[in-house]
Amino acid sequence: MKKASSAYSQLTANDIDRIVEMGWEDRTPFEAIELQFGLNEAAVIELMRQQMKPSSFRMWRKRMQGRSTKHASLRSAAVTRFKCSRQRSISMNKISKR
Template sequence: MTELHLSDLEKDRVIEMAWEDRTTFDAILLQFGLKEQQVIELMRVELKLTSFRRWRKRVQGRKTKHEKLRDFKEGRFKCSRQRQINNNKISKR
């Protein structure tokens, strides 16, 4: 596995973003510099095996997780009904 130099807070945020349906892997790359494979590796290490399998099954082939497959090109990184998240670099721009 590639060594990731993320704080615990940053790891928690990446995991949270990875679980969100509308947050693309491109958004995670933009904010944290992690490619899709690195996110998968992080999830494999940080989650329980059953949670990791559930997440992989959920995101595999999901159009909203891959910007090139999305039906819409512009929009929010997160659902409008989702609670406000602190420590999000993108929302502070």
Template sequence: MAWEDRTPFDAIEKSFGLGEPQVIAIMRKELKRSSFELWRKRVTGRATKHSALRSEDVTRAYCPTQYKNK
């Protein structure tokens, strides 16, 4: 969930009880350094990762085409 750009940290906290600092620590531990740095650069200040910065029109945590019916 943390890797997906459209999933806000609030949704991760609601689902798993992990706040943003804990998610960052897990990502730092589990990813290669370069991958972590790229991810961190991508999500820092990103409106889709922080519900407070997100538009009120967005009510979902993922892209509608992300989970396709088979």
């Protein structure tokens, strides 16, 4: 991970890791990140740009363009939660390696 700028100095390394993880998740809207960490969509994009390799950032931005699940206002009214029902509980931000 790259060092975060002073604008994000109040965030811990674990917070930054979780924000990047939530940014990659298709079903986690930017509004959930803002609610939890206080970063709006533009701030999340800036943080992702800082934390990722340029090619990975371009791939992520291409995936996020027009994705309705990343914006609560574009989601179907039937979706009422941020977490996928198939998602396992993750403790300490550890993801099992397969």
